[in-house]
Amino acid sequence: MMRKKIIAGNWKMNKTPSEAVALVNELKPLVANEEVDVVFCVPAIDIIPCLEAAKGSNIEIGAENMYYEESGAYTGEIAPNMLTDVGVKYVIIGHSERREYFAETDETVNKKVLKAFEHGLTPIICCGESLTQREQGITIDWIRQQIKIAFLNVTAEQAKTAVIAYEPIWAIGTGKVATTEQAQEVCAAIRVCIGEIYDEATAAAIRIQYGGSVSASSAPELFAQSDIDGGLVGGASLKPDFGKIVNYNK
Numbered sequence: 001m002m003r004k005k006i007i008a009g010n011w012k013m014n015k016t017p018s019e020a021v022a023l024v025n026e027l028k029p030l031v032a033n034e035e036v037d038v039v040f041c042v043p044a045i046d047i048i049p050c051l052e053a054a055k056g057s058n059i060e061i062g063a064e065n066m067y068y069e070e071s072g073a074y075t076g077e078i079a080p081n082m083l084t085d086v087g088v089k090y091v092i093i094g095h096s097e098r099r100e101y102f103a104e105t106d107e108t109v110n111k112k113v114l115k116a117f118e119h120g121l122t123p124i125i126c127c128g129e130s131l132t133q134r135e136q137g138i139t140i141d142w143i144r145q146q147i148k149i150a151f152l153n154v155t156a157e158q159a160k161t162a163v164i165a166y167e168p169i170w171a172i173g174t175g176k177v178a179t180t181e182q183a184q185e186v187c188a189a190i191r192v193c194i195g196e197i198y199d200e201a202t203a204a205a206i207r208i209q210y211g212g213s214v215s216a217s218s219a220p221e222l223f224a225q226s227d228i229d230g231g232l233v234g235g236a237s238l239k240p241d242f243g244k245i246v247n248y249n250k
């Protein structure tokens with residue numbers, strides 16, 4: 001099965017609304033590669049101006065987070081229907097920075113994933129091991145646990161449309177990209193895990209990204225791996241380099 005690559009930027013807590021519009025306008029011509037799905041996941045306050053700026057281009061605008069309740073007394077949170085109402089289709093769920101600084105757990109990730117699907121949003125579900133876990137040789141066990149909990153009560157039909165981002169924590173923002181072999185090994189293990197939870201067809205359909213210090217120079221080899229279906233890009237997604245990453249196949 002040919003899976004369409006999906007290359008997403010995660011802007012994290014960067015760019016004011018006016019800076020965001022300028023960046024979308026700058027990158028728009030550089031990321032015009034129809035062979036891949038291109039998503040810019042931006043801060044909540046940047047979503048509406050970015051949607052406007054991206055009109056008529058191949059860029060989809062995504063969110064970096066959302067809450068798992070419909071509405072109510074959750075000061076500061078963004079509800080799923082607030083995202084869908086303005087035309088957002090993708091939402092990052094369970095990034096390691098949210099797990100580390102905002103107390104997200106595998107259980108809250110699962111709740112958010114279920115809520116995203118309920119609203120027709122495509123979750124980009126993040127997983128990844130720490131350096132200690134890698135050194136202790138428990139990477140695959142850890143990732144399998146994260147995946148199994150994230151997908152609790154998710155149907156096969158939903159899982160087929162999900163995106164998983166494998167992001168080793170030690171490779172995020174460090175300039176220390178995982179080797180192609182390390183990235184492919186874990187992404188393959190994630191696909192096996194999805195096959196065990198569901199079936200072959202679901203494992204073959206789900207898209208798995210690598211994230212962690214992806215650059216224009218590392219992208220082509222990473223994205224050529226049989227189980228790596230694109231990337232989730234932090235720092236380099238804020239620069240013209242993102243155009244080179246999106247056009248890794250040109």
Ligand SMILES: O=C(CO)COP(=O)(O)O
Pocket residue numbers: 010095167171172173174175211212213214232233234235236
């Ligand atoms: O966390 C990441 C994307 O979600 C990766 O960030 P960097 O590409 O800056 O390492």
